[in-house]
Amino acid sequence: xxxxxxxxxxxxxxxxxxxxxxxxxxxxxxxxxxxxxxxxxxxxxxxxxxxxxxxxxxxxxxxxxxxxxxxxxxxxxxxxxxxxxxxxxxxxxxxxxxxxxxxxxxxxxxxxxxxxxxxxxxxxxxxxxxxxxxxxxxxxxxxxxxxxxxxxxxxxxxxxxxxxxxxxxxxxxxxxxxxxxxxxxxxxxxxxxxxxxxxxxxxxxxxxxxxxxxxxxxxxxxxxxxxxxxxxxxxxxxxxxxxxxxxxxxxxxxxxxxxxxxxxxxxxxxxxxxxxxxxxxxxxxxxxxxxxxxxxxxxxxxxxxxxxxxxxxxxxxxxxxxxxxxxxxxxxxxxxxxxxxxxxxxxxxxxxxxxxxxxxxxxxxxxxxxxxxxxxxxxxxxxxxxxxxxxxxxxxxxxxxxxxxxxxxxxxxxxxxxxxxxxxxxxxxxxxxxxxxxxxxxxxxxxxxxxxxxxxxxxxxxxxxxxxxxxxxxxxxxxxxxxxxxxxxxxxxxxxxxxxxxxxxx
Amino acid sequence: xxxxxxxxxxxxxxxxxxxxxxxxxxxxxxxxxxxxxxxxxxxxxxxxxxxxxxxxxxxxxxxxxxxxxxxxxxxxxxxxxxxxxxxxxxxxxxxxxxxxxxxxxxxxxxxxxxxxxxxxxxxxxxxxxxxxxxxxxxxxxxxxxxxxxxxxxxxxxxxxxxxxxxxxxxxxxxxxxxxxxxxxxxxxxxxxxxxxxxxxxxxxxxxxxxxxxxxxxxxxxxxxxxxxxxxxxxxxxxxxxxxxxxxxxxxxxxxxxxxxxxxxxxxxxxxxxxxxxxxxxxxxxxxxxxxxxxxxxxxxxxxxxxxxxxxxxxxxxxxxxxxxxxxxxxxxxxx
Numbered sequence: 001x002x003x004x005x006x007x008x009x010x011x012x013x014x015x016x017x018x019x020x021x022x023x024x025x026x027x028x029x030x031x032x033x034x035x036x037x038x039x040x041x042x043x044x045x046x047x048x049x050x051x052x053x054x055x056x057x058x059x060x061x062x063x064x065x066x067x068x069x070x071x072x073x074x075x076x077x078x079x080x081x082x083x084x085x086x087x088x089x090x091x092x093x094x095x096x097x098x099x100x101x102x103x104x105x106x107x108x109x110x111x112x113x114x115x116x117x118x119x120x121x122x123x124x125x126x127x128x129x130x131x132x133x134x135x136x137x138x139x140x141x142x143x144x145x146x147x148x149x150x151x152x153x154x155x156x157x158x159x160x161x162x163x164x165x166x167x168x169x170x171x172x173x174x175x176x177x178x179x180x181x182x183x184x185x186x187x188x189x190x191x192x193x194x195x196x197x198x199x200x201x202x203x204x205x206x207x208x209x210x211x212x213x214x215x216x217x218x219x220x221x222x223x224x225x226x227x228x229x230x231x232x233x234x235x236x237x238x239x240x241x242x243x244x245x246x247x248x249x250x251x252x253x254x255x256x257x258x259x260x261x262x263x264x265x266x267x268x269x270x271x272x273x274x275x276x277x278x279x280x281x282x283x284x285x286x287x288x289x290x291x292x293x294x295x296x297x298x299x300x301x302x303x304x305x306x307x308x309x310x311x312x313x314x315x316x317x318x319x320x321x322x323x324x325x326x327x328x329x330x331x332x333x334x335x336x337x338x339x340x341x342x343x344x345x346x347x348x349x350x351x352x353x354x355x356x357x358x359x360x361x362x363x364x365x366x367x368x369x370x371x372x373x374x375x376x377x378x379x380x381x382x383x384x385x386x387x388x389x390x391x392x393x394x395x396x397x398x399x400x401x402x403x404x405x406x407x408x409x410x411x412x413x414x415x416x417x418x419x420x421x422x423x424x425x426x427x428x429x430x431x432x433x434x435x436x437x438x439x440x441x442x443x444x445x446x447x448x449x450x451x452x453x454x455x456x457x458x459x460x461x462x463x464x465x466x467x468x469x470x471x472x473x474x475x476x477x478x479x480x481x482x483x484x485x486x487x488x489x490x491x492x493x494x495x496x497x498x499x500x501x502x503x504x505x506x
Numbered sequence: 507x508x509x510x511x512x513x514x515x516x517x518x519x520x521x522x523x524x525x526x527x528x529x530x531x532x533x534x535x536x537x538x539x540x541x542x543x544x545x546x547x548x549x550x551x552x553x554x555x556x557x558x559x560x561x562x563x564x565x566x567x568x569x570x571x572x573x574x575x576x577x578x579x580x581x582x583x584x585x586x587x588x589x590x591x592x593x594x595x596x597x598x599x600x601x602x603x604x605x606x607x608x609x610x611x612x613x614x615x616x617x618x619x620x621x622x623x624x625x626x627x628x629x630x631x632x633x634x635x636x637x638x639x640x641x642x643x644x645x646x647x648x649x650x651x652x653x654x655x656x657x658x659x660x661x662x663x664x665x666x667x668x669x670x671x672x673x674x675x676x677x678x679x680x681x682x683x684x685x686x687x688x689x690x691x692x693x694x695x696x697x698x699x700x701x702x703x704x705x706x707x708x709x710x711x712x713x714x715x716x717x718x719x720x721x722x723x724x725x726x727x728x729x730x731x732x733x734x735x736x737x738x739x740x741x742x743x744x745x746x747x748x749x750x751x752x753x754x755x756x757x758x759x760x761x762x763x764x765x766x767x768x769x770x771x772x773x774x775x776x777x778x779x780x781x782x783x784x785x786x787x788x789x790x791x792x793x794x795x796x797x798x799x800x801x802x803x804x805x806x807x808x809x810x811x812x813x814x815x816x817x818x819x820x821x822x823x824x825x826x827x828x829x830x831x832x833x834x835x836x837x838x839x840x841x
Contacts, residue, residue, distance in 0.1 A: 049558075053566045143707030144691070184582045184615070187692055189669030189837075191582060191615050198589050201617070202581025322701050323720050336558075343804065345720020408579070408586075453691050457663055457707075 006353055007129060010361030013354065019062055020369075022055070023362065026063040027370045030070015034086050035077050036403055049336050057340040058355055062362040064333055065316075069121070069363075069370045072312050076113040076305060077374075077381055080106060082396055084215035088206055089272035089308035091438050092280040094214060096293060096300025103296050106382040107240035111375065115248060116255065116302045118371045120309035123259040124266065125363045128317050132349065135314075136321035139267050144453035145464045147270065149474035151447035154274040155439070156482035157281040164433050172432045176440025179204045180448070187452045199412040206442050208404050208413050209420050213434050215400045216421025219393050221428060238379050244298075251302050254283050258303045262310025267318060272311040273442050277435075279307030285484060313363065320344055320356065535780035537572040537599055544577050544591060544602040546584030546611075551667070551695045552633060552714045554578065556769055556801070557603045560789075563797050569788055583607055583668060585617040592623040594774040598781035601627065606672040606767045608821075609828035614670040616839035621825065624772040626818045627785045630793070632766040632808040635676055635712045635733040636753060640703055641726055648730045648759035651710065652684050660687035665699045665708035668692055670837040672767055673699075675828075676712045676733060678835040679763040703727055714767070715750065716805030731756035733765045738806045750806040766808060768824065770817070786813045 013019065029048065048067060052060035075087035080097035093113060100109035127135065142150075159169055182193045183203025194200035258279040265275035283303035284293040293300045319330045323344040337344050342352055349356050384392070404417040427434060458464035466472035480487070543561060547553045561576050563569070579587035584607040591602045602624070612619045637648060645651040655662040664680075666673025669692040677690050691708055693699045696717035703711045703718075704726045711718070712733070721727045723745050732738065732753045740750040756763055771789060773782060792798055793811065802809055812820055832838050 049561075053562050140701065140705035143702065143705060184585075185669075186694060187669055189583060189614050189671070189692075190839075191617075194582075198585075198617075201586050201589070202579075322704070323697050343720050343723075346724035346726065347720065408581075409577070449694075453693075456689055456691050459661070459689070 003129060006357040007361060009354070010357030010359075011365070013058055013358045014062060014361045014365050019059055019362075020365075022059050022063045023066050023366055023369050024373070026066025027070040027073075027366065027373050030067040030072075030370075031074040031077075031374060032070075033067065034071035034074020036086065036399065052336070057342060058358040060336065060340065061333070061355065061359050062366070064336055065359060065362055066366045066369070068312075068333070069366045070373075072121070072309055073114060073117055073370050073374045076117065077110065080109045080113060080301075081381065081384060082215065083218040084396070084400065085210055088210070088442055089276045089304075089312065091210060091214075091273070091435065092276040092304035092308075093301060095280065095304075095435065096295075096297050098218075099294070099296035100298070100301065101385060105296065106385055107378055108244045108298065109296075109301050110378045110381055111241050111244040112248065112298050112301045113305045114371060114374045114378070115245065116258075116305040117309040118367055119255055120259055120262050120306035120311075121313045121363070121367045124263050124310040124313035125360065125367070127263055127314065128363070129360060132317060132321065135267055135317055136346070139318045139322060141470055142268050144450045144457060145467065146471045146474070147268070148447060148450035148454055149465065149471045149478065150265070150268055150270045151274065151443050151450065153474055153478040153481065154270070154278045154443060155447070156478040157278050157285075158436060158439055159482060164431055168432050169436050172427065172434065173436035173440045176437040177444045177448075179209065179437075180441050180444025183445075186445070186449050187456070199410065202408065203445070204416070204441060205407050205413070206438070207407050208417050209441050210438055211400045211404050212417040212420025213424035213427075213438065215396060216418060217424025217428060217434075219396060220421060220425040222389060222393070240382075241375050241378055247298065248302070251299050254287065254299050254303050255306050257282065257286070258306035259310045262307035262312075263314045265307070266311035266314025270311075271315060272308040274439075275311035276304035276308040277439055280304045281481075285481075316359075316363075320348055320359075321346060535598070535778060535784050537570060537784070539599045540573045540575050541570070542577055542600045543574050544579050544587045544600065546579060546587030546602060546607060547605060548578060548580040548695055551697070552716055552805075553603050553605045553769070555716060556630070559797065559801050560603075560792055563792050563795050564788070566797070567791070567795055569791050582617060583611045583615060583671065585611050585615060585619065588612075588619045588624075589617065591772065591774050592619055596776040597774050598777045600774055601785060602772050603630075604768055604770050604772060605633075606675075606828070607668075608768065608772075609825050610671050610675070610832065610837070613829065613832045614837050614839055621772070621821055623775050625775055625777055625782060626821055627771040627773055627782055627813065628789050629768060629770040629810060629812040629817050629820065630789060631769045631802065632810055633714050633716075633769050634738060634806055634808060635672070635765050635767070636715055636718070637680075637730040637733070637756065637761075638700075638703060638711045638713055638718050638722075638727045639709065639730060640706055641728045642706070643709075643728075645730075646728070648754075648756060648761050651730055652686050652761065655686040655688065655709070656684070660689070662686070662688050662710070663691055663708040664688040665691050665693055665702045665711045667694070667696050667699055670832070670835075672765065673712050674837070675831050675835060676763060676765050679765070679831070680761065682834075683762050700727070714805065715807075716801075719744070719804060719806075729753045731759045731761060733763055734808065735764055738808065740803050740806050742803060768821070769807070770821075 049064065052063055071087065075085065075090035076093050076097070078084045078086045079090040079093040080101050083094050083098040085091045085094055097109045097113060100106065159166060182200060185192050191201065261279045261282070262275045265271065265278070280300060280303050283299055284290045287299050289297055289299065315330050319334055323334070334344060342348065342355060400417065401414050404413045405411065407413055424434060454464050465475050543557055545554050545557045557576055561574050564574050579590055587602060588611065591600060594600050608621050611617060639645060639651055645654055664677045666677060674690050677688055681687060693702060696713055699711050700713050700718045700721055702708050704721050718727055722729060725745060733756050735755065735757070737753060737755055738750050743749050771785065773785065
């Protein structure tokens with residue numbers, strides 16, 4: 001009960017006129033940041049952090065967390081419209097969101113994406129409100145072996161998901177692993193595969209790869225098809241929001257599952273990106289329309305968006321309770337806390353009640369504000385697709401180049417982006433799926449690192465991966481997901497074999 | 507005719523401005539563009555926390571007319587950041603905060619960089635290291651812990667930040683001094699290391715005070731000893747009536763290891779003396795603010811300040827010491 005009293009006090013703090021204004025400004029800035037690929041939530045929050053130093057800590061954190069929500073919402077816009085994920089966690093949104101836009105359903109896709117985001121975030125906030133202390137303890141159970149098992153599960157639930165043959169999926173994933181291995185090896189402290197080039201020290205940044213593979217690759221493909229941009233037919237229909245809403249309740253099971261996956265991944269802390277991929281992969285398996293995933297199925301937008309936002313929101317909890325950020329943006333927010341003299345950690349909830357509950361209340365209200373802002377803009381966003389492609393393509397190229405440049409302020413990255421663009425084009429032409437490659441670039445080095453940390457701790461024994469119930473269960477789930485196709489085939493054969501036999505006996 | 511006069515007037519005005527500009531500059535150099543503040547480490551770590559606090563102080567107290575932009579360049583164990591500053595020769599609008607990777611990164615990876623490529627500005631503070639264990643564990647003193655580690659026969663795990671960097675150097679030194687063997691498990695950042703200790707995934711860490719203070723105050727971890735020649739002077743009670751000053755030195759506990767880490771500022775090579783002087787003054791002002799005092803107290807920093815020749819000499823001495831430590835541990839890159 002004390003929590004609820006605190007929460008209502010938090011609402012009272014947030015609902016002051018100044019704080020409400022700050023909230024809307026934050027959301028709008030956040031959406032803009034999310035739309036620009038490369039700028040990203042982390043950079044955006046970092047750039048705008050100094051703006052908030054003159055405010056009270058509570059107002060400042062409201063503004064920053066609203067920028068965070070805004071960026072989470074905004075990431076979906078470019079994914080759907082142009083197949084360019086503005087943020088790592090919106091990659092999975094492109095799989096069905098962009099085909100929907102091509103079919104002229106951009107408005108529906110965006111509405112589904114924004115609404116799912118909201119539901120995911122809301123679910124996670126409610127969880128934070130009710131069980132914050134328990135959840136923090138759960139996060140502590142994750143050592144290197146447990147973390148690896150989560151990555152393992154993410155990879156396994158993804159293999160075989162694509163329509164292409166598994167060999168092509170694995171080949172694509174291996175290219176991703178190879179690219180992820182470039183740069184410093186965290187475990188030995190040695191440089192790998194840099195060939196003495198200073199610009200390779202940092203490895204291949206995920207964002208550069210994604211902007212190139214998806215953005216530039218997409219433009220090349222469209223040019224080849226004679227500059228016809230298929231989304232052009234999208235009409236401006238202000239009622240699209242309500243029409244889509246009427247369809248959404250049908251997918252409650254997908255939403256709930258994605259919420260749970262998202263919360264779990266956000267806390268563990270694997271983060272929003274694996275959550276979105278895993279949720280997409282599992283939704284594809286579980287859905288009746290699984291075969292149509294990838295060709296513009298609304299469920300394929302709901303699943304990753306819900307999970308990404310549930311994870312993004314839940315990731316703030318380990319940051320506040322343990323001082324370990326679950327995402328890069330959370331890390332920058334952490335920096336902000338320190339400047340205001342707030343020490344994140346288990347005592348923050350006890351010593352800085354007003355701040356913590358103000359933040360949690362702002363999560364509720366910020367998400368509602370965010371939803372209102374982005375939904376009113378849906379027709380406007382969808383209308384962007386009516387602009388002739390010959391005008392919009394150069395603009396996209398410029399935005400991509402700026403995005404790639406801002407990641408490390410380096411021109412080399414822009415060149416790299418173009419190389420990835422050609423690679424993306426070639427892979428697409430040869431029917432190699434891009435998603436496993438991207439997943440491997442994002443999670444490859446972390447998976448490798450946690451795998452080797454586990455083996456260091458166990459002195460080389462693989463038994464550490466089923467040493468306790470938690471890690472054992474996750475690994476088993478991973479193996480089931482990996483061989484699900486084979487299990488299904490085997491099961492059907494068994495049933496087929498069994499039924500004639502039984503009828504024969506009768 | 508009239509137009510000509512105007513043109514003349516303009517010409518004179520510009521001429522005067524050009525003539526006056528250098529005089530103003532030599533009186534006191536000031537940044538004319540936003541200053542880029544590079545962190546050769548990831549977000550959330552000790553260097554990051556300090557740099558972002560400085561950015562906050564500079565902005566809040568308006569210590570500079572231009573803004574300060576903080577950029578993390580953590581690639582290649584910070585090599586990315588150091589090479590960037592090295593390649594910005596003569597640029598007075600770029601500064602970098604350092605940790606021990608100023609020495610260890612070029613030594614361990616062979617990246618073509620040495621601190622002499624940079625201009626030393628000032629030492630802001632020295633960061634302490636403390637031996638931490640989980641508070642649930644029975645050992646209350648360093649001696650008990652080392653005995654337990656010896657008895658465990660090399661299965662005790664030491665968590666630390668990065669590989670072949672300060673945490674692993676200290677672990678090596680502990681092994682050498684006591685004969686106990688540890689499995690060193692590298693993590694990406696100090697915050698993650700502390701959480702691994704709270705979750706009992708490692709047996710001990712050598713976290714900087716600021717990285718573990720929140721968990722200490724929550725009663726989750728226990729400091730055993732501090733790797734300095736004398737205890738720190740902060741006497742504010744943190745938990746169970748214990749203050750930072752009550753943490754004994756490791757040497758007094760029979761563990762003869764000392765290590766302090768530089769938190770200092772450098773600029774690119776070939777910059778004007780006036781520019782260096784500006785930043786030295788700036789950081790003196792930063793150090794005088796209450797926010798800085800709070801950071802020092804919270805993180806139990808050693809507040810030694812140095813600038814100019816003293817600082818350069820200190821850095822040269824430290825480089826030599828690190829070379830010996832890295833050689834002894836076998837961490838040097840193969841040539």
